[in-house]
Every structure is written in structure tokens, then in C-alpha cells.
Amino acid sequence: MSAGLYNDNGSGAAVEQLQQAAAHDVAQEIALAxxxxxxxxxxxxxxxxxxxxxxxxxxxxxxxxxxxxxxxxxxxxxxxxxxxxxxxxxxxxxxxxxxxxxxxxxxxxxxxxxxxxxxxxxxxxxxxxxIAPVPLTPEIMDVRDNEGRSSWLNSGATTDDTTPTFTGFVDAPGMTILVRDHGKVTGSVEVEEYGDWTYTPNPALEAGSHSLTFEIIDSQGNVHASAPFILQITPPVSAQTAGADEQTDKIIEAAEAAAKAAAEQAAAVEAAAKAAAEQAAAAEAAASGSSASGEGSKLVPLTSQIPTIDSIHDGQGRQGLVAPGGTSDDTMPTLRGQGEPGATIVVRDLATGDSAEVKVDSEGWWAWKPVASLSEGEHIFTVVGIDENGDEYGDVSALFPINIVHPTDNGITSVTDDVGDTETLLAGAQTDDARPTLHGFGLPYGDIWIYDNGRLLGSGIINGKGEWSFTPEQPLSEGIHQFSAMSTDLFSGARTPSSPTFELEIVPVAVVPENINRRSLLQEADAPLFAEAEPALSTTQPAEPVGFVPASPSLLQTEEIVLPLY
Structure with a gap:
């Protein structure tokens, strides 16, 4: 053992210190969890x-x-x-x-x-x-004017209802919606169990312009506010302001009496003139020996209200009003509109040729829902009225087109290859793009889940037209990939069946080595890599052979090889 381990007195104190330190380290080692x-x-x-x-x-x-x-x-x-x-x-x-x-x-x-x-x-x-976060922005679906003859209101409308009813949807059951008018909080409403909410101003809105927004504040303090809904309130004039005082009422009554007397006098003059004309016509008929017993046809001017389609309501999945040209996953949407009270109207689908008759109620409103599911694709609705003579009337150029997407539809339609020249690929194709972009369709506003050979690859969001695109974040391995898709309704959580598979083969990118002259290979593609020796040409006859002489005699000789013995 080295003498350096001992102190000046020759003792083993240094060794003892090292042993204690080692024991201390062992004691200090801890178990991890x-x-x-x-x-x-x-x-x-x-x-x-x-x-x-x-x-x-x-x-x-x-x-x-x-x-x-x-x-x-x-x-x-x-x-x-x-x-x-x-x-x-x-x-x-x-x-x-x-x-x-x-x-x-x-x-x-x-x-x-x-x-x-x-x-x-x-x-x-x-x-x-x-999963994708649920949008917390309250959606305003309907605003109802309940004053007089009720109707629906759009943003920017004028109404005499100081307490219109707002209804909407947001996927936030139990949360509180704050209502602001020009930025000032004027009320609140709690979201119901299934996301519906209804709000009626209390106190009533004052006359003038109002800019109403509906907002939710999440747990992190983020504000999710709707777009402003503009209303112009013009309350009806009360009966007390119709006349300033009793004197004004008397003046009005006197004016009305004078107007009535003048109208009666005018009617008497018109009746006398009509009688004289009839008498003259009778005399003329008698003089000519003809009779005026027959009556001519009467032209009755059209005074009926022209029927209209005001809205189409989607009651399936993401419920709400469908805008003209919009998409609906409700195959039996509800159409609503106005018309002459008590009249019969005809709802037509110009895309299919189907039609149905509907009765307008006593207040001038009508509603119709198909008895069978509409086919997938575009449907163009229009409406006309039927008068008492069976003739049609209305504005046939007023069209309301919508696009129907079946709620069970989802699938992969194509793939975009972005490596080299961009091209669109169909099922069964090959691609050297290890991160191809998949395109497809599914439930509008829902989630799409992409699977590769049965393994979840990722997810995305479907737009309002039912379209989606997805690009893998990581490169895919070479070989055959069987892609499939499944869409989920964002609000109900219902999932569609898995789509048919979309097969795509990922192949490696072809690389030409740099040390090969591609030009030479292309210019003489049929030339051999090594040139063969051409035989010498001779015009003389070869001499007749006289014997065979080996080129190397030593190759024909044999030697006896003697191995040395030890």
C-alpha cells in the first residue's frame, strides 16, 4: 500500500477517512420513484x-x-x-x-x-x-318581433317591438352569456342543458339604435363575443298622443264630417250620371233592335299577397338557419314563409321537380317539412300562390337554393402530391411524397379522424361545406398505406361509420448518382459498355495449314513434382 495513505505519524487515519466517505456515499444513495x-x-x-x-x-x-x-x-x-x-x-x-x-x-x-x-x-x-376546442362564441339563430303581426328580424332591421326575443346556440351548457348594448352590460342569460339559450330585453329597449352582442368569458378570462346585432327601435304612437286636447278632436271630427258629406255628394252625382248613361244605352239598344241583356267578363285585379320563403331551418346536428346557397345535413329541413292568410301555396323543388301544397294560417304564416328525406346534392326551392280560379301567382324568380349533405357521409376523395410537380392522385396510385395531403368530406363543422392501416394518424376540422384536408405531420414509411376516415359531429358527439379505404403506395424518390454522366447514357443507350475488338479484314485466301505448332510448348509439357520428405 502506498505510503501516501498514512499521516506523518505513520497511522492509518487517512484510510479510515476514505472508508467513512465511501460508507457515507452508499448511505446517501436513494431509491427513485x-x-x-x-x-x-x-x-x-x-x-x-x-x-x-x-x-x-x-x-x-x-x-x-x-x-x-x-x-x-x-x-x-x-x-x-x-x-x-x-x-x-x-x-x-x-x-x-x-x-x-x-x-x-x-x-x-x-x-x-x-x-x-x-x-x-x-x-x-x-x-x-x-380534440379540437369547442367554440364558445354564442350564435344568434333567430330574433323575433312579437309586436302586432310577428315576424323574424335581421341585423339592421327596424322594429316597433321594444322586447324582441333572441334565441341561439352555444355548446356551453350551464355557462352564463353576458348581453351588451353598445358595450354596456344590460343583462345575462344561462345556457340550457343542450346548448340553447333565449333572451328577452328587460327592461325594454328604448327608442333609437341598439348594438347588441352576446359573449361568454371562459375560465382563462378569454372573451368569446358574437358579432353585433343592430336594431332600430321605433315604438308605436300611443293613443294619448293622437290628439293634443279636446279642441283638436273636435276639429278632426268636423273635418271628417265635411269630407264624408263631400264624398256622399260626389257619390250621388256619380250615380245620377251612371243612371243617365244606362238610360241612354237602353234607348240606343231599343232603337237598334238589339238587346243588352248579356254581361261582359269582369277583370278582377290581383290583390293577394305574394308568397315568400323567409327561412330554412336545419334541425339535424349543428342546428340553425341555412343561408341561401348554404349546406345542411338535415335531409328533412323546415321551410317557413309568408302569404295571403287562408290561401293555398305550392312549394316546388326545381332541382327534382317535386312539389307540395301548403295552407297559409290566419296570421299569414306557413311552414312545410318534407315527408321523405331529400336526396344528396343541390335543391332549389320556390313558392307560388293559387287563387280562387286555380291560377298561379307570385315571383317565380325568387329562388332559395341549398345543398343537402347526408349526415352519414364521410370519405376520402383524393390526394395531393406536392413533391416535384404538384398533381392530384386517386386511390391505388403511387407517390414519392411522404407527407401527401388527403382531401375528403364529412359532417359540416365536425371533426375528422384519419386512420392509416387501422392506426390513428391525426385529426382535423371540417368546414361548413363538409370539406376537409389533412397532411401528416411526420413522413410516412415506404409501402402501401390503407387510409380511412371517420367524422364526428361537434355538438352531438355522434360518429359516422368508417369510410371506405383509400389505398396509396409511398415509393422512394429516384436519385441519379452524381458520378454517372447522364448525357452519355442517354446519347448511346444501345451501345455496349465495353467495345468488342473488330476482326481484321483480309482480301487474300488463307494458306492451307501444313501442321500444328503449339504457341507455348511449355504449357503442353508435364513435370513430375517430387515432394521433399522430412
Whole structure:
């Protein structure tokens, strides 16, 4: 043993100190432990703690877990390291991703390490499915004028109803909607169980212009406000202001009496003139020996109200009014409009040629709903009235087109290859684009889920026309891929059956090595790589052979090889 381990007195104190230090290190080595207890959802109408394998609309959920105090926890997903956090002295830790996670399935695994531990330790996987957040902006579906002859109002309209009824929808049951008029809070309403809400101003709106907005404030303080709904209030003149005083009433009565007397006098003069004309006509007929007993046909001017289509209501999936030219997943939507009270009208679908008769009620309103589902595609509705003679009247040029998309429809229609020359591919094609863009259709405003060989690849949002596009975030492997799609209604949560598969083969990109001269290969494609020797041409006859002489006699000789013996 080296003498350096002893002190000046030659004792073994140094060795003893080293042994104590080693024992201390062994005592200080600790056992590691780590786990994810739950995740926090802080987005949308429903917030709180989530257990594993649940859905969340929070793209940055906060993971909470336990572990060895003062250790470092690294959070991994299937795509690599997401971040790290230190465990506090109580053995607790919290981690929130710095960037938003894309929609889809995410598996989180905690890995803990400590300076006093030789190895790190992995905890169990914690799986969450991130979905697109639910929009919290209240939608105004109908505004009803309840004064006099009731009607629907559009933004910018003028009404004499100081308490019109607003109805709408937002997927936030139980949350409170604040109502503002020119930015000032004037009321509130609670969202019902299925997302419906109804609001009637209280107190009544004053005469003048009003700009009403409906907003929800989420748990993070974000404001989700609707577009302003503009109304001009003009209340009817009350009976008390019709006359200023009794004298004014007397003047009005006197004027009305004078006008009535003048009208009676004029009627008497007209009657006398008519009698004289009839007498003259009779005399003329008698003189000519003819009779005026027959009556001519009478032309009755049209005074009936022209029927109209005011709205089409979608009662399936994402319910609400369908704008002209819009898309509906309700195959039996409700049409509403106005017409002459008690009249019969005809609703026609110019796209199919179908028609139906509807009776207008006593207040001048009518409603019609198809008895059978409408076919997929465009439908063009128009309406005309039927008079007492069976003749049609109305504005046949007033059309209301809509596009019907069946709620069970979803599928993949094509793929776009963006590598090299951009082209559109159909099922069964090959592509060298490892991240091709898929196109398809599904439930309008819903979610689309894309699967590759039965494994979830990702998700996206379908637009109002039922169209969607999806590009994988990571390159796909070479080989055949069987894609399928499934759409989910954003509000009811109903899912469509899986679509037919769309097959696509990913092939490698062809690469020409740089050390090969492509020009030479293309110019002489049929030329051999190695030129053959051409035989020498001779014009003389070869000499007749006289014998055979070996070119190398030594090749024909044999030698006896004697191996040395030892």
C-alpha cells in the first residue's frame, strides 16, 4: 500500500477517512420513484382533473405527479422529449407543455433522475386524446318581433317591438352569456342543458339604435363575443298622443264630417250620371233592335299577397338557419314563409321537380317539412300562390337554393402530391411524397379522424361545406398505406361509420448518382459498355495449314513434382 495513505505519524487515519466517505456515499444513495397522477383541463366549458385515456380540448394540459424530492423529471411522448421539471420538497411536480399539442392521441412518460442515484427510472405511460376546442362564441339563430303581426328580424332591421326575443346556440351548457348594448352590460342569460339559450330585453329597449352582442368569458378570462346585432327601435304612437286636447278632436271630427258629406255628394252625382248613361244605352239598344241583356267578363285585379320563403331551418346536428346557397345535413329541413292568410301555396323543388301544397294560417304564416328525406346534392326551392280560379301567382324568380349533405357521409376523395410537380392522385396510385395531403368530406363543422392501416394518424376540422384536408405531420414509411376516415359531429358527439379505404403506395424518390454522366447514357443507350475488338479484314485466301505448332510448348509439357520428405 502506498505510503501516501498514512499521516506523518505513520497511522492509518487517512484510510479510515476514505472508508467513512465511501460508507457515507452508499448511505446517501436513494431509491427513485415517479408517476403521473392526473392532468388538468383548463380550457372550454368543462374543466377539471382528467384521468388517463380521457379526452380534452386543452391543447396544453397540465400534468401533475409525484416523485423523489428534488429530483428532475423529464416528460417524453411518442415524438421525443417534451420538457422537464424539478420535483419539490414535498415530492410533487407540475408540468405544462410550452407549445400546443396537435389533435390526436398523446402518450406521456415521466423519467426521473437524481444526482445521488446511479440510474434513472421510467414511470408508467399516461395517455390523453386532444380534440379540437369547442367554440364558445354564442350564435344568434333567430330574433323575433312579437309586436302586432310577428315576424323574424335581421341585423339592421327596424322594429316597433321594444322586447324582441333572441334565441341561439352555444355548446356551453350551464355557462352564463353576458348581453351588451353598445358595450354596456344590460343583462345575462344561462345556457340550457343542450346548448340553447333565449333572451328577452328587460327592461325594454328604448327608442333609437341598439348594438347588441352576446359573449361568454371562459375560465382563462378569454372573451368569446358574437358579432353585433343592430336594431332600430321605433315604438308605436300611443293613443294619448293622437290628439293634443279636446279642441283638436273636435276639429278632426268636423273635418271628417265635411269630407264624408263631400264624398256622399260626389257619390250621388256619380250615380245620377251612371243612371243617365244606362238610360241612354237602353234607348240606343231599343232603337237598334238589339238587346243588352248579356254581361261582359269582369277583370278582377290581383290583390293577394305574394308568397315568400323567409327561412330554412336545419334541425339535424349543428342546428340553425341555412343561408341561401348554404349546406345542411338535415335531409328533412323546415321551410317557413309568408302569404295571403287562408290561401293555398305550392312549394316546388326545381332541382327534382317535386312539389307540395301548403295552407297559409290566419296570421299569414306557413311552414312545410318534407315527408321523405331529400336526396344528396343541390335543391332549389320556390313558392307560388293559387287563387280562387286555380291560377298561379307570385315571383317565380325568387329562388332559395341549398345543398343537402347526408349526415352519414364521410370519405376520402383524393390526394395531393406536392413533391416535384404538384398533381392530384386517386386511390391505388403511387407517390414519392411522404407527407401527401388527403382531401375528403364529412359532417359540416365536425371533426375528422384519419386512420392509416387501422392506426390513428391525426385529426382535423371540417368546414361548413363538409370539406376537409389533412397532411401528416411526420413522413410516412415506404409501402402501401390503407387510409380511412371517420367524422364526428361537434355538438352531438355522434360518429359516422368508417369510410371506405383509400389505398396509396409511398415509393422512394429516384436519385441519379452524381458520378454517372447522364448525357452519355442517354446519347448511346444501345451501345455496349465495353467495345468488342473488330476482326481484321483480309482480301487474300488463307494458306492451307501444313501442321500444328503449339504457341507455348511449355504449357503442353508435364513435370513430375517430387515432394521433399522430412
Amino acid at each position: 415517479v408517476s403521473i397522477k392526473h392532468a388538468e383541463d383548463n380550457v372550454g366549458p368543462e374543466t377539471g382533473n382528467l384521468s388517463a385515456r380521457q379526452y380534452t380540448d386543452d391543447s396544453q394540459p397540465t400534468l401533475q405527479g409525484a416523485g423523489t424530492p428534488n429530483a428532475i423529471v423529464k416528460i417524453y411522448t411518442e415524438r421525443g422529449l417534451l420538457g422537464s421539471v424539478q420535483v419539490n420538497e414535498n415530492g410533487e411536480w407540475r408540468f405544462t407543455p410550452e407549445i400546443a399539442l396537435p389533435p390526436g392521441v398523446h402518450r406521456f412518460r415521466p423519467v426521473i433522475s437524481h444526482p445521488d442515484a446511479d440510474n434513472s427510472l421510467s414511470g408508467a405511460w399516461f395517455e390523453l386524446t386532444v
